[in-house]
Amino acid sequence: MAITDAGVMYGLLAVGAGLATGLAGIGAGVGEQGIGAAVVGVVAEEPGFLGKGLFLMLLPETLIIFGLAVSLILMFAWSPFAALL
Amino acid sequence: MPVLRLPKFGKPVKYAYITGRVRAMKTKLIPNEMYARMLNMDIPEIARYLEETQYKEEIDALAKDYSGAELIEHATFANLAKTYRKLLEVSIDEPQFLILEYLRRWDIWNIKTILRGKFYGASDSEIMKYIVPAGELDMEFLEGLAKKDSINDVIAAFEGTDFAEALSKYDGKFLASVENALDKLYYFRMERAVGGTLSVGGGLLLKYVRREIDIRNLITLFRMNKAGIEASIVQENLIPGGKLGEELSRMAGQPYADFVRGLEGYPFWSAISDVATADLDGVSRIEARLKAYLIRYAWSLSNYHPLSILPVLGYIVTKETEVANIRKIVRGKEAGLPNELIEEQMVVA
Numbered sequence: 121m122a123i124t125d126a127g128v129m130y131g132l133l134a135v136g137a138g139l140a141t142g143l144a145g146i147g148a149g150v151g152e153q154g155i156g157a158a159v160v161g162v163v164a165e166e167p168g169f170l171g172k173g174l175f176l177m178l179l180p181e182t183l184i185i186f187g188l189a190v191s192l193i194l195m196f197a198w199s200p201f202a203a204l205l
Numbered sequence: 206m207p208v209l210r211l212p213k214f215g216k217p218v219k220y221a222y223i224t225g226r227v228r229a230m231k232t233k234l235i236p237n238e239m240y241a242r243m244l245n246m247d248i249p250e251i252a253r254y255l256e257e258t259q260y261k262e263e264i265d266a267l268a269k270d271y272s273g274a275e276l277i278e279h280a281t282f283a284n285l286a287k288t289y290r291k292l293l294e295v296s297i298d299e300p301q302f303l304i305l306e307y308l309r310r311w312d313i314w315n316i317k318t319i320l321r322g323k324f325y326g327a328s329d330s331e332i333m334k335y336i337v338p339a340g341e342l343d344m345e346f347l348e349g350l351a352k353k354d355s356i357n358d359v360i361a362a363f364e365g366t367d368f369a370e371a372l373s374k375y376d377g378k379f380l381a382s383v384e385n386a387l388d389k390l391y392y393f394r395m396e397r398a399v400g401g402t403l404s405v406g407g408g409l410l411l412k413y414v415r416r417e418i419d420i421r422n423l424i425t426l427f428r429m430n431k432a433g434i435e436a437s438i439v440q441e442n443l444i445p446g447g448k449l450g451e452e453l454s455r456m457a458g459q460p461y462a463d464f465v466r467g468l469e470g471y472p473f474w475s476a477i478s479d480v481a482t483a484d485l486d487g488v489s490r491i492e493a494r495l496k497a498y499l500i501r502y503a504w505s506l507s508n509y510h511p512l513s514i515l516p517v518l519g520y521i522v523t524k525e526t527e528v529a530n531i532r533k534i535v536r537g538k539e540a541g542l543p544n545e546l547i548e549e550q551m552v553v554a
Contacts, residue, residue, distance in 0.1 A: 153218050154218045154512065158221040158222065158225030159225065161225030161295075162225045162226065162228065162229040164229075164295075165226055165233070166232070
């Protein structure tokens, strides 16, 4: 089936954009669970480690930014309604 | 038989908390350089230094009842038991199961201590000084054992447990056969409990424990071959289950020089190559080196498996060694031994 309807295309684009941010978020979460647990363990012994620990914990979070950037590009780079504006 | 079947996905995460925590706890251990300085202190100075470390709470609490070497001995053992119990309390699931299996060695230690105490007619308060309630048997139960009148009463208290068979080896004259049987029982139970699980963590624990058995057997071989004891008796004293079990068993009863030459090429050889000489006091130095090798082995393995039971094991053995070192220094000082002699006995990894 050939996709000819611009509305359907735009809908698929939105799904792609959602997947880009959503999967990046899940990945970051999987990465963070171990780091978070380890950081809590260390902070229980050394409260002074909290700052460094938080920084390490947030590192995987940066991956979401890539996902978000891809989503934004997908959503705003092309719009079937651009011609109408 | 407890069998752990945990999903593979997410398993290392179970270890993240406890490994993070023991790595932080490791930084609080006494650094190796301090031992040389402690050798030059007198006993009250050592007690004062220990007050600045993790032993503060115990030293403060016990200072009103004891002083000098006694205070340090009690405080170190109390701290050791507290630390090990803490490891059990802050871990869950598989790590907790494996830590408890490993810490059962303190049950063996406590039973041996009570048997020895009863054997030599020590009072129950005297015996309780050397009890480390870090395993499964709790303080109350052990106190009850220490209060029993004779060795046979102590042995009867274990009726129906795993220990009964090993304890039945007591012949009324010597404790050596019972102690040996208890050691074998400890490793047998661990193999039975952990070997039955399908977990990766359990496999790593056994990998370390097999090396530990080898090292313990090696120390036995060094002592007994040096004394020129018959092969069959030496073999009886070896603990089965080590990785090099067969090879080490073949070395039993060899003439000392041949035995030492035969060890070249084994992974632990580099740790002892310069002290494995023919002189008589060499054995204690070799023992210290082999124990240090075992600690290094645990930590180097844990570099390959950072989220596993191995860093916890590394911490457990390092902490045990630290307490043993402090006690050696304090005991040595009290007995007026020269520093060189104490230093030889100390395990510095």
